[in-house]
Structures are given as C-alpha cells and as structure tokens.
Amino acid sequence: MQRTKPILVLAVCATVSACDERPQSLIICHNANCAHETNPFADDTLASLTDSLELTYLGRTTMDGVELDTIWDRQGARCLFGHDFAHIFDPAETGMQAAELVAAHLRKPTDFVSWGGNRFFVKIELKREVTALNDPHTEEERLAHLACAYDMVDVLRAAAADASRELEIMFESEDVELVRGLPRHPRWPGKDPDDRTRLRLIAQVQSTELVLTDLTSLTTNDDDDGIDILSFHTSRLPDGLQQSFYALDASLMLWMLDASLESLYAMGTYHPEYVITGEAQLFRRWEEF
C-alpha cells in the first residue's frame, strides 16, 4: 500500500506535464525593440534594433525575426524608420538604414541568424499617417511609401542571397488598402519570388475593409494577391473575432504591448503562427521551458 503512493504521485505528475505542451509560435521582435522595456522613445530606433539583434538565448539568436515600422514623412518627402511623428529623432533615421542593419545581421557568419537557424522573418509596417496631424497618404505618397518598402525588400533579399538565408518578409498597415496596394505596384515580385524568399500580407483582425473573398487567401497559400495573416490583440476587444478566425483556420499573428496572462492564454488557445512582442527573451524562455 505504501508503495502505491509514489507511483500515484508520479502518474499525476506525468499526466500534468504531458498536458503542458508549450506552443511554438515564431517570435518577432515588436517595434525593433526587445532588448529594452517598451517605450515609444526607444522603439523603432537603430540603437534598439542593434541591441535586439544581438539578443541571444542558449547561444542562439533569441528572435525569429523583427518588426520595422516605416513612416512616410510628407514634409521631408522621405521614408522614416520610426513609430510615430511624436517620437522621431533628429537626425531622423530611415527605413533603408534599418533594412541595412538587418541585412548586415543576415550576413553574419553564424549558423543561428534566428532562433530557427537559417530562416529570418522581417515584418514591415507601413504607418497610415504622413504628418503629425495624422493626415492620410495622397496617391503619390502611397506609391512612394510602397517603393520605399520595395527598396528595403531589395536590400534584405540581396543579403539573404549572399549568405544563403531563407527570408520571409511580411507587410502590415492599419490601412488595409495600403497593403492591398503592394501586389498592384509595378515592383511586386510575387509572393514566392525565388526559392529562398516568401512575401506575405497582413491585416488586423478587426479591419472593416476585409471581405468574404479574403477567406481563400487567409486559409490557403494559393491566392497571389490576397491577405495571408490576421493580427490580433488579446485584451482590446471581445474574443469572438479570434475565435471565429481560429475556427476558420486562418493564419494568426498575436501582438501585444506587454506580456500578460492573456497573452500566454491566447498563445495556448489560438496557436498563432507568429507572436509580436517586445519581450522576446521572456517568450523564448517560456516556449522552451
């Protein structure tokens, strides 16, 4: 009788640990800043990007990829690297400078350019405003902003080719029409321009511009122009949207400002393919625990 107790305890432990399967989402560094605390003054700067790319865990690069925010600056007619007009440094940093930093990272002589090894993910966000007063793009500015994104893509693809890296580049904007404009741009190379590169389009889960025909591209890989991924936040809205899209088998991306219990719950419940977080180190340790 005495010997059955340890066996029972072991059986319970085995059962509990067997249920504790950590999700394995790809971890993307939010606003190019996962080396320091979330702070719009520090987010989307070349300094924070440099520090974030150097983060390691167990001898490997912590992140799977990085998010770079770009703003089209009407006043200077230039493509900036930054989170919003209230937090632009002087001299301003450009989207191309950010892309070149990531390109240099891809060229490093290492087997682990990302946690996964040879594959790196870059998410380029196209901010919808072009002034501090939140004015939207004109048609000319929209084309220029998209051209800037393609310039960044060219730099990243060249580095990936030089170092034989696999590269996935994703585009997102709060303005879904800005994202939909990418495949209509003359420089659109297609979603699979070569063997090692993949391009994907992202919309926010609550975007009102999404329509029924987007369901095909959200749930399969065979629509060349459609939205591929939906991003969602866990605590801003009731959870019907993420429940719906998870049930529809859409590809999901969880984003957050701070790690919370809701973030971990959402990872376990909705199994997002990507997690955008400023706390990459924390999530990597949690995933690998």
Next chain:
Amino acid sequence: MRVAWRGAWIVAAVITVTAATGRAEPARAEASDRAVSVGGVLRTDLGTELYRISGGMRFGRLAVNVVVDPSGMHARKKQIDTDVFVEWERCRGGWAAMFGWRIGSVPVLGERYYHQKPFIGVSAPLPALFWGHVRTRFGGELALTVVKHGHGLPTIPFWDEHVFGAQSNGFNFGLFLRVELAKGF
C-alpha cells in the same frame, strides 16, 4: 499612473457607496412575489463586452432575464452578444441555478458570424444597495459555442473544433456582477 489613480478612485467610490447605502438584508423588491428589474452586468472575461445592460422579471423563485449589448448595437462593426436566461432560486433570496442562451454576432469579413452559446451557471445575492432599492448578484457561468454560422461563412459545429482539448477554443468561463434597480409588483 493616471489610469491607476482613476481605478483607485472608482474602487474608493464603490466602497463608500456600499458602506453608506448597503444593508445585509434582501432588496426591497424581494418582499414581493413578483418583481421587475433593470440594470447592468459587469464581466471579468472577454467572452462578451465587459459592460452590458440587463433586464428581467421574477415570478416567485423563477426569474427570466435578458442582457443586451448597447455598445455593440451602437457600433455596427462590433461584436454584439445577447443573452436570454432563467434563474431558479433554491430558496427565496438565496443562490440560484442559471441556464441560458447567448447569441454572439461577430463582424467577420464583412458579414455577421453567429456564435450560438448555451450556458449554465450559478448566482448568489450580495447586500442590497441604496437602502434596498438596488440589488446585486454575483455569479459564474460556463458557455459552450455549439455552432458558428453566417451568410457566406462555413457552418462549424463544436465537434469540429476539438473543444474538449486541454486548451479549448469552444468554452468561455466568466464571472459577473449584476447591479439592478428592482421593484416589486
């Protein structure tokens, strides 16, 4: 910091109102065999909006209630959750068993995706406020999305969603507080 101070003020206001006007007796409406009520529901989870409007009638130990979501109805592109449920008190003024049905209407890809959710739960009375005119109930509920359906969207029954897995998408557990102005008749 400002949000934290606002939260502290709200908590302080609730404690003050509860201490000043609360009493450990049933609400006045409980003295009547029948009563009507209207008020609000606050939730702890994101199964629905955090604040909704409730109304209902009680006939002896049985109450029929409706909860609507004014914020969702106001904004066409938001999720709307509407509940109809009954509460059966084991004894007058005591805890009650709940059974109800929630229809969630979620804006998906330009259409409405309907989530049909039966739910069960329990609720219990808290001290009445404002000298017995306002009654409060606290409770918990478990809802299961049995089917999702909508125009142009796939119909997905719960057995296609592996809802009984360790981490399920189909169940919602929530705690709630109902604060209602009640009147007997």
